[in-house]
């Protein structure tokens with residue numbers, strides 16, 4: 045567990061009350077960070093970040109600003125949520141401006157709501173800065189529009205990993221035709237999810253994409269159907285962090301994700317003079 049040391053990081057103004065910024069870092073490509081998130085990264089005392097925040101984004105934090113990881117590193121356990129809450133509260137109470145940096149958007153399966161509730165209870169000023177959620181990043185970088193007038197009139201974001209480890213989702217709703225379903229944190233339950241959608245009426249031939257490390261240089265995509273996606277994903281070694289995108293729109297991947305529409309190499313537009321290393 046990370047210890048809070050008063051006065052560590054950049055000097056905070058004594059007497060000034062601290063503040064917490066709950067900030068979405070987006071899915072990984074540093075150019076998908078918002079201008080507001082970038083500005084705040086240059087103007088805080090400490091950054092508390094999750095495992096899913098990409099290295100390229102952490103490299104944008106200027107030298108001298110303390111960065112504390114609360115995510116799971118290989119061989120280590122992640123910091124439990126109540127300890128993260130305690131940490132950001134304790135840092136703010138020392139008068140620091142704390143940037144709590146989360147992958148994607150803080151309010152989409154990011155526990156940002158839980159952290160905001162704690163800050164309200166503790167009377168600590170805070171702001172929330174949205175980020176591009178990974179479903180939007182995966183969709184655009186893989187040529188899979190989440191809605192399309194011909195194929196999907198709605199899109200649902202669901203979690204494949206509930207707090208109590210059950211998979212008690214609204215299957216009849218998720219299995220409806222002409223809709224797209226994006227499942228976060230579902231890789232360990234992929235076969236069960238695909239089976240449940242078919243059992244509740246979705247065609248076993250419905251296209252499915254698994255998108256791993258969306259928007260990053262090592263992004264990986266596997267496409268199949270509800271019938272065979274678990275087998276295909278296993279054969280390619282697909283694992284977390286990945287999204288499961290289910291729906292007819294997935295068929296557009298082949299047409300819309302060609303060589304010609306790949307993102308240009310990034311970083312050239314970033315103010316590199318300000319970054320670390």
Ligand SMILES: C[S@@+](CC[C@H](N)C(=O)[O-])C[C@H]1O[C@@H](n2cnc3c(N)ncnc32)[C@H](O)[C@@H]1O
Pocket residue numbers: 071072096146147148149150151152153154176177178179182227228229230255256257258259260284285286287
């Ligand atoms: C705890 S949730 C965080 C979601 C995040 N707040 C967001 O808005 O994207 C973690 C899950 O998000 C998905 N995820 C996050 N970043 C991803 C990425 N770059 N590529 C694919 N899936 C990602 C995966 O399903 C992962 O298991």
